[in-house]
Amino acid sequence: MTVYDVARALPGIEELRDRSRGLAMLDAVLSPAWEGRYYSFDAHWSETEQLASMKDGQGGEYTIVLSPAGAFARVFDHESPLSPYGPLADGATWPGVLDGVPDAFREYLTEPAFLDEDDVHVTTACLWREPADTAWRTGPVAFPDLDGHPDPDGSGRLLHLLVDGTPEAYAEWAADYYETPVAIEAVRHVLALRPLTPELVAALNADVTLEDLAEDIAEIGYPAPRP
Numbered sequence: 001m002t003v004y005d006v007a008r009a010l011p012g013i014e015e016l017r018d019r020s021r022g023l024a025m026l027d028a029v030l031s032p033a034w035e036g037r038y039y040s041f042d043a044h045w046s047e048t049e050q051l052a053s054m055k056d057g058q059g060g061e062y063t064i065v066l067s068p069a070g071a072f073a074r075v076f077d078h079e080s081p082l083s084p085y086g087p088l089a090d091g092a093t094w095p096g097v098l099d100g101v102p103d104a105f106r107e108y109l110t111e112p113a114f115l116d117e118d119d120v121h122v123t124t125a126c127l128w129r130e131p132a133d134t135a136w137r138t139g140p141v142a143f144p145d146l147d148g149h150p151d152p153d154g155s156g157r158l159l160h161l162l163v164d165g166t167p168e169a170y171a172e173w174a175a176d177y178y179e180t181p182v183a184i185e186a187v188r189h190v191l192a193l194r195p196l197t198p199e200l201v202a203a204l205n206a207d208v209t210l211e212d213l214a215e216d217i218a219e220i221g222y223p224a225p226r227p
């Protein structure tokens with residue numbers, strides 16, 4: 001799988017936004033400690049932008065900027081043969097990865113949060129979608145020999161739960177990552193963005209209360225609990 005396959009499989013902007021908020025809320029419940037979370041969502045990244053992000057703690061990450069201009073996504077897999085730090089890329093973003101980015105998203109090519117100390121864009125896959133687009137777009141990437149690299153740019157693995165947005169996919173992943181069974185009906189409730197209840201939170205994590213999640217709910221822009 002490459003970024004081209006992922007571009008065909010990702011949902012539209014609004015569905016991706018909702019999946020991202022649901023994933024972030026689930027991780028907030030299951031991992032009260034911020035450093036243990038994979039998924040996050042900042043509904044107030046700027047006055048006009050929201051940021052969905054993932055860090056796997058092992059050098060893999062993505063960030064997706066959501067704005068009135070659409071969505072701009074960057075993926076970085078440190079094990080990818082396309083990594084700027086690998087032997088093939090010679091310290092630069094892989095050719096084609098950032099080519100064709102429209103003017104609406106050009107500012108993200110120099111966004112400090114996406115650059116290293118040498119101003120190299122830390123990206124192995126890039127996708128974008130404007131509101132009028134009917135599909136996600138990518139640059140014209142020429143991949144190296146793919147033998148032994150079924151996911152050469154990391155997009156398939158790192159964007160997996162955005163591509164497969166089913167509760168079952170998240171529950172399987174979370175049970176493995178958090179090493180505990182995960183209540184599938186509670187996952188289904190959160191991914192549908194239904195307001196949290198004390199009972200639902202307890203079903204996911206008995207050590208967390210609804211009150212503990214107030215700041216996370218506000219940051220994620222998740223629907224507020226019913227009074």
